[in-house]
Amino acid sequence: MAVVHPTDTERPRSHASVDIAGTAWPVYKLEALFAGVVVCLTLALITGSVQAAVLGATVIAALRWIIGGARGLR
Numbered sequence: 001m002a003v004v005h006p007t008d009t010e011r012p013r014s015h016a017s018v019d020i021a022g023t024a025w026p027v028y029k030l031e032a033l034f035a036g037v038v039v040c041l042t043l044a045l046i047t048g049s050v051q052a053a054v055l056g057a058t059v060i061a062a063l064r065w066i067i068g069g070a071r072g073l074r
Contacts, residue, residue: 028065028072040057
């Protein structure tokens with residue numbers, strides 16, 4: 001009978017990650033946050049509307065986050 005110890009079955013990481021304060025963050029999440037900030041600042045300067053800037057930044061960040069997460073499921 002074979003015995004498998006829980007520490008012996010480590011899943012390989014499918015994403016590159018960056019260590020921030022002891023926590024591994026996938027790069028696609030950091031890209032999503034960065035894209036959101038850039039879009040928010042750009043739209044705020046162009047339109048002068050904070051509401052439109054936040055909404056646009058949220059859409060871009062959420063799309064990048066979802067696409068990055070979906071690619072890791074393959």
